[in-house]
Amino acid sequence: MATMPRLHTHTYATTVTWTGNLGTGTSGYRDYRRDHDVTADGHPVIPGSSDPTFRGDPTRWNPEKLLLAALSQCHMLAYLHLCADNGIVVTDYVDHASGTMTTDNTGSGRFTDVVLHPEVTVADPDTVDAATALHDDAHHLCFIANSVNFPVRHQPSTRTG
Known part of the structure; x- marks a missing residue:
């Protein structure tokens, strides 16, 4: 009989x-x-607003961009961890993520797709594949991607440098 994984609970708190x-x-x-501040103990304030389409301030972070950033961050952190565990030396990483959200005439909406475009540089050409x-x-390790109900795809490119 296979051993069931042990669950660990992590809690987080923010204030909007x-x-x-x-x-x-x-x-x-x-x-x-629509301006607001997102705070958490010991962290800098994130100035938030709604998307400019919904009368928001374009100089502030909106929830849609924060969700996209969270998906990108989570993937990157899981990826760097795996590379370190597998002896792959990453020397540079940048992701130009994009997401699609649709709304309907009731004002409701949802994300329908996110694509991550990680551009990775590794030290050893033999580790590119x-x-x-x-x-x-x-x-599969990304907590945030595992928590959303829309596809999160990745289209990586890897090079040496």
Whole structure:
């Protein structure tokens, strides 16, 4: 009989504080800003807003970009861990992630697809194939990708440098 994996629980806490009251609260759709601050103990403030399409401030992070960033970060961290465990020396990593969200006429919406485009540089040319293959394993380890209900794909490129 196979041994069941032991579960470990991790908890996280953040605070989101709306800062967009222009003096009349939400008295009308155009009468308030979507600005807010995302905070957590010991971390810098993330200035947030809604997407500019929804009257948000384009200079602030919106939830859609934060979700995309979380998926990209999670994949990268799992990938770097696997490379270190497998003796593959990564010297550079950048991901230009993209996501698609659709909305309907009720105002509801959802992400339908995310594609990660990790560009990885490894030290040893003999490890390029193994480094590329580890993206599949990283995808299965990523906590965030395992938590969403839409496809998260990856299209990596690996080179030496």
